[in-house]
Amino acid sequence: ELKVEQNPLFLSMQEGKNYTIYCNYSTTSDRLYWYRQDPGKSLESLFVLLSNGAVKQEGRLMASLDTKARLSTLHITAAVHDLSATYFCAVDMTQKLVFGQGTRLTINP
Amino acid sequence: KAGVTQTPRYLIKTRGQQVTLSCSPISGHRSVSWYQQTPGQGLQFLFEYFSETQRNKGNFPGRFSGRQFSNSRSEMNVSTLELGDSALYLCASSFSVDNEQFFGPGTRLTVL
Numbered sequence: 001e002l003k004v005e006q007n008p009l010f011l012s013m014q015e016g017k018n019y020t021i022y023c024n025y026s027t028t029s030d031r032l033y034w035y036r037q038d039p040g041k042s043l044e045s046l047f048v049l050l051s052n053g054a055v056k057q058e059g060r061l062m063a064s065l066d067t068k069a070r071l072s073t074l075h076i077t078a079a080v081h082d083l084s085a086t087y088f089c090a091v092d093m094t095q096k097l098v099f100g101q102g103t104r105l106t107i108n109p
Numbered sequence: 110k111a112g113v114t115q116t117p118r119y120l121i122k123t124r125g126q127q128v129t130l131s132c133s134p135i136s137g138h139r140s141v142s143w144y145q146q147t148p149g150q151g152l153q154f155l156f157e158y159f160s161e162t163q164r165n166k167g168n169f170p171g172r173f174s175g176r177q178f179s180n181s182r183s184e185m186n187v188s189t190l191e192l193g194d195s196a197l198y199l200c201a202s203s204f205s206v207d208n209e210q211f212f213g214p215g216t217r218l219t220v221l
Contacts, residue, residue, distance in 0.1 A: 040217075043212040045211065045212075048209050092207075094207070095140060095159075095164070095165060095203070095210075096154045096157060096165050097142070097201075098154070102151065
């Protein structure tokens with residue numbers, strides 16, 4: 001059974017700092033997603049990572065995928081308050097997404 | 110292009126009742142998946158439909174069922190509701206297998 005683990009689960013940081021969220025998974029997969037969820041809202045797609053070594057960047061967020069290590073990272077650069085949200089990684093097992101527990105990120109002014 | 114729509118957005122039911130949730134995928138998308146989100150269990154896969162056929166099912170009791178119509182719209186049904194069924198139910202659609210899934214706004218179900 002595929003397991004997806006994120007860490008940390010809670011992250012409180014100050015504006016302007018950098019940090020990384022880690023996503024480990026237990027079974028081989030070449031497709032991984034990162035989503036953002038605001039309180040009471042649905043999932044917003046951030047990144048789709050389709051191959052080993054894939055790196056994608058959007059604004060202050062950058063995601064990477066290492067399929068050999070079964071590890072994906074979401075790096076936040078110079079955090080701003082607007083990035084406060086819960087972030088999920090999800091591994092695609094042929095149309096069945098298996099999600100991590102989520103990382104609740106709070107960015108303080 | 111309109112996104113995934115779900116109706117109703119909010120629903121309150123009592124234990125023992127049944128409920129039907131609806132999902133309209135993005136135009137042209139033929140795959141619809143359903144997920145349940147609860148504080149305790151997180152996001153869990155319920156089932157996936159493609160061209161009116163259920164292709165994959167998660168680990169949920171038989172009280173949870175679904176179907177897909179010829180226009181790709183999908184419904185899920187939960188019978189004999191329990192308090193633990195209170196959750197945000199998310200529908201996602203994709204063009205086909207191995208395509209990115211796009212999520213709808215969700216239906217928040219409260220069981221009293």
